[in-house]
Amino acid sequence: MLDLPEHILGHLETADVVTSSDLAQKFGCDSQKIVGAVKSLEALGGYIETEVVAVKKWILTKEGGEVKENGSHEGSVFGNVPEGGINQKELMIKCGSLGKVGFSKAMSNGWIFIDKSDGGLVKRKLERIEDLVQKNLGLLQQGKEDLVDEKLKSDYKKRKLVEEVTEKIYNIKKGDNFSTTITKIPTEITPEMIQSGSWKKTTFKPYNLDALGVEPSAGHLHPLLKVRAEYRQIFLEMGFTEMPTNNYLESSFWNFDALFQPQQHPARDAHDTFFISDPATTKHFPQKYLEKVKKIHSSGGFGSQGYGYDWKVEEASKNLLRTHTTAVSARMLYKLANQEGGFTPQKYFSIDRVFRNETLDATHLAEFHQIEGVIADRGLTLGDLIGVLYQFFMKLGIEKLRFKPAYNPYTEPSMEIFSYHEGLGKWVEIGNSGVFRPEMLLPMGLPEDVNVIAWGLSLERPTMIKYGVDNIRDLVGHKVNLGMVQTNPLCRLDKPNTNTDRQVDVVSKRWDKITARLEILQQRVSAAAGGLTLSTEVRPVSNLPTGLVVHCPVTQPPYSLTLLTPLLSKHTPVFTSTHTHSSVDQKCPTIFPPTALNRSQCPLKLTLIFSSVDQTKLVLSSTKSILGEANLLRYLARIFPNTLYESSELVNKIDSVLDSLACTDGKHSNTKLVTAALEKNKFLAGEQLSLADLLGLSVVKVHNIVTPQVKEWQARCSKEGFNL
Secondary structure, three states, rough: OOOOOHHHHHHHOOOOOHHHHHHHHHHHOOHHHHHHHHHHHHHHHEEEEEEEEEEEEEEEEEEHHHHHHHHHHHHHHHHHHOOEEEEEHHHHHHHHHHHHHHHHHHHHHHOOOHHHHOOOOEOOOOOOOOOOOHHHHHHHHHHHHHHOHHHHHHHHHHHHEEEEEEEEEEEEEEOOOOOOOOOOOOOOOHHHHHHHOOOOOOOOOOOOOOOOOOOHHHHOOOEEEEEEHHHHHHHHOOOOOEOOOOOEEEEHHHOHHHHHOOOHHHHOOOOOOOOOOOOOOOOOHHHHHHHHHHHHHOOOOOOOOOOOOOHHHHOEEEEEEOOOHHHHHHHHHHHOOOOOOOOOEEEEEEEEEOOOOOOOOOOOOOEEEEEEEEEEEEEHHHHHHHHHHHHHHHHHHOOOOEEEEEEEEEEEEEEEEEEOOOOOOOEEEEEEEEEOOHHHHHHHHHOEEEEEEEEEEHHHHHHHHHOOOOOHOOOOOOOOOOOHHHHHOOOOOOOOHHHHHHHHHHHHHHHHHHHHHHOOOOOHHHHOOOOOOOOOOOOOOOOOEEEEEEEEOOOOOOOOOHHHHEEEEEEOOOEEEEEEEEOOOOOOOOOOOOOOOHHHHHOOEEEEEEEEEEOOOEEEOOOOOEOOHHHHHHHHHHOOOOOOOOOOOOHHHHHHHHHHHHHHHHHHHHHHHHHHHHHOEOOEEEOOOHHHHHHHHHHHHHOOOHHHHHHHHHHHHHHHOOOO
């Protein structure tokens, strides 16, 4: 019995060209089986040659198949109307689900009518009818689409009787090595071939070096673990030692009392802390240290008056799930104070799980991870703490920090740490810090000149920001999607890699400040001179950037680059390239015109990446970027001679229009803005074309704005050589 591939070869022997659809009909099998057999023949090499053609065809839906077999809805209604007529309500009951559509279609076709003179009975208007719907569906099923009018096809599609699908048809013809018999090509050398020597004359199947192969099964790191590894590496780079944090169960003594936190503190209530019922208490304490802690709480010591209450060992003995990893820090500092050989400076860190009786919501769970850093040394001050925090957060790519005084029972002074969030445009709290109090350190036995600085933050919040998770329950817990764990990308914190990067960033920021001040000064001089603007020759900067990377959303492509890049290319060769990030599954538009030069021939490389960002972003370094298409145009216009921006007398007006376009969202608002500007001027910023018009043309294309004024303005821009 021949298999399907050999059947195909046998049929092809007597024909020049056959199609996969013809073969499916001839062999009475599904077309997908034919396609599979054709692909297997292609893999053998030379047996056949194929050409794929996309063909649109009409197929019947389930309802359409029933109509083809039993007749249309209107035909059913007509068939249920007797010669003497029938009450409309009885007719609808008789026809069932077909009645509503069938009655209206039969009426519009003129097959039936309502005889008002005979009590409103429904009667036949014709003696017999031809059910064209049933007939045409039969033609479509047979593949005779040409015999059915296009309007009728559209009507049947609206009635959900048919569907239009695109089918790939294979045109198959004989190949160079055509044969009606298939010789199986060996894929590997066997011991028998080696013994007989037949391998020397055997033709083996070629290796497909482009094949991906079978993906090996493996475990996958959770996003929290990936971000944790980044933080851990930063601590290790700074010379910190990781503390052992494998004890989730802790006593109230180490969790609260050793930290000079009073026993009546609200955090020690059951509604904030998970207490253990079995074993409920512990008696394993360093007794001498316990007595010192009791005294510092009750009556004070070491220059402190304490809290002045009756400290109870029963309260300190209660077991609980630790509420912070500072309990581990307390144990390590006590061990450090009592080690052989005396105190030595140390730097500790920990990243582990803590537990609090929180109300569950999108940003809070009953357990989370705490990151903590501790430094113990002689003579440490608040300035040392601030300096270490700047160094630590700079390694995370966070440079804008602020500190706000705060209160903690075991640190004094205490500070909340704030960072400026570029996306939100405001300062947000990212951690807490302080200097451990003497009432905590001296009872441990640490020398009086030793100070300990510490800070802490959560692991979940930066992970949620990094991976775009807005509900913590999608990141941690039983509702986590395991597919997300398998497919989430590597964690790469936006941090500078070298000292050179940091120095370049510092210089760039200083230069930006100088440029901004010069612009303000120029505006003030212009205003003082009665509207006279300073005209300076714009020259290309000597330190032209060698590579620029622009990220942009698919929904708002920066079409202005299509207009500005050719101008830039006249002054320096530019190599342009476009890429699509793996997170984007949409088709991306073409922005750059084709580049004739090779990459190595161009001193400036401009790369555009379509990714899942909110707005266009020009990346200048690992920590510095320029946001918005308007600011991108400003930056590019400054690096080559032109009259579109700074050399224009209308620079202030241009800036105003650029800012307005950048701040306006939606088609309606942008239409209103552009139309209002064109009512007063020939171009958006005045009587001459400027950078504002380039951004305007991009906005008009993105939002598909079409008005008579916009069309006239586009024609004027086209005469100037700017056309999208």
